[in-house]
Amino acid sequence: MSEVNRPPPLRPLKCGNPDCAIARGGRCARAAEHPQPELTCPDLAREDPAAAPPPSPSTQAMSPGATVDPGTPAPWSGRHLDPGGLYDLMQHTPARLIGVLGPYNAGKTTLLTSIFLQVASDRRNHEFPYHFASSRTLHSWRQLIDRARAWSGKPTDEIVAHTPTAEEAGFLHLGLRPTSRSDDRHIDVLLSDLAGEWITDWAVRAQELSRQRLAFLRRCDGFVVLADSAELMGQKAGQMDATLAAILRRLGDLPPPATAHQRGLALVFSKFDLVVEQVSPPAADQRRQQIAWGALGRRAPRLFRAVEMTSSAGNATDVFAVSAFPRPLAQAQPIEVLAPLRFLMEHADARPRWPRPAYPVTRGSSSFLALRRPQETP
């Protein structure tokens, strides 16, 4: 990082970095690199007499050091949406908001990364009937992919970086178009990417700060709750079971969604490749039964009880075994990563047809209703 003092900034302050709040009296987006941004930050517009003129129609060369029309920032930053960006998008479109929850190290961000890779390859339309149509957070997706690509394959190494706790809630965005040729919609799907510590705090202690951070949960159209299979089969099973059950109970306490859709809840046993030797994933019609999960189910009695309670509260629930990265990207495909999202979208994107109206028909009537078959009287 350069500590060279630069020309004085223009007044009022103007910054080309869309993530920066310094012009509004807030914090510089690059404060970590530039403790004194007005002296050193290159993003601030400055009194630069050597600034290049606006481009002309003839050929011209661009030198990296020239100041180039910093005026209008890009329409969006491509990074995670903050809560302000989230609500702005949701005010303009009927977006589907999916809360991705789970304790620390459950694999939330890893699952999101794997989901994007599968959607991007467009080879699983039979499992997930949507095409990729847009994203406002492409840069964030790429950062996650770049990190995952470098994973060594060792279970002890991080696949993606842990979501930091110090920042605001972040959301990743996918714009999807159904694969059906008769369905021309563009559907915005927003996926929360939160620190696990926040989620545990909210579930266990529900302090005011936790409630504020997770206030968006009330608006969610579905939830993915991740349970680390390896942890549940390990020595901390009891603690993990209690924490996960607390998360599900909190979700069950949320008021029902304002939309007509039934809210979905997908419990995902993540990192299932680490326990597949000991536990076989059950058939689809048995997944909600604790007994069907064998040794894993026996270690999570509170969790499965909470699943039933959540289901009784009106949420559509299902349980999935998932392996987002069984091996490095170059060696193997993930397993079942799209199944939870498909399940949630079936509910969040349900398009119930209006029931056909039943008109009583009088025999002998001359109206068009007489063309209908007369209703049988009960």
Place this chain on the structure above:
Amino acid sequence: MSDLYALAIVGLRGSGKTTYLGCLLDGVETGRVPGITQRSQPEDATAMIQLTARLLEGLYPLRTSTEQRHDLHLPLRTTPTLGTERALDLFISDYDGQEIERLFTDRAIGWSAAWRSRADAQHLLLFLRLPEGLPAIPPKPADSPTDPWQILRAQAARPLVDPPPDVTPAATPERIFGPAFPKEWSPSSAPLPDDPVPLPRGLELIEVLQFLREHRGLAPGQRPDPGQLRIAVMISGWDAAPPAWRDQGPRAALRQLYPLLATFLYCNFAPADIYAFGVSATGGDLNDPVYREQFVINEASGFVEWDGPTGLRHIDDIGLPLYWILTGDPVLSLGAPSSP
């Protein structure tokens, strides 16, 4: 009176934009691009000279570290090859690769006025480079579904269980009669458990296209009216593609190598306004002295291949994508069937 056409050229570094522009301009001057001729000398020919000078010696146009931006105004006329002769003014501006990458990673530079003005271009030439290290044979579709959990266990030396029964896909009209509309999307094959997960390419290009659409007031997923925004997808370096990839055609190559970009284009533009072309601006490798000699004395030239209405087609005229942008699908019947 002449028709005005504004074209924007979009592509990352090394995608072949500069080489193609230089060869195109050279071809217009020498007649190797027979569909269009120069109507008069442009007011400022500096750009043309800079792009074509090195090609006259059989050298690739230089790409310096400070990528040059090219804004060209070409007063042209179409020839009878394209039907009725008409005058047209072609304005070509390019989004240089370095700026695209910089815009993607660091919004500090921002979306400048120059970029916004280029977003008003009527049509686009979108350049993609064939990735290096392509396998000789493109990946084949899976024959039958497999249980990935069983595969994992098998690799851990546990006995295999019986494979699941084959699921016969339901008979649908498309399966029996083929797709109703050839340009509609066709489902792709599922990967095998051991297949590598492909890394998405072209995210920066998608972002630029999203910005262009946003500037034009198009909502995500909203398709412009047909003919309003044509995009010629130019897969450059096509001469270096393995034969099996060339035999598949550029449309299949786009789907397999840039699936994210391909679905983005399908979902956001009229299918009839997107066409993929395999382009070799020089026809071969100018770093090969033997080929360079042939190129300089006009015994070798660039070519274009595309998936025509009746199969793969080939033409030794790199102007074909431009003809398609200007006049639409009828020109796709030009050329000859590509020899296997």
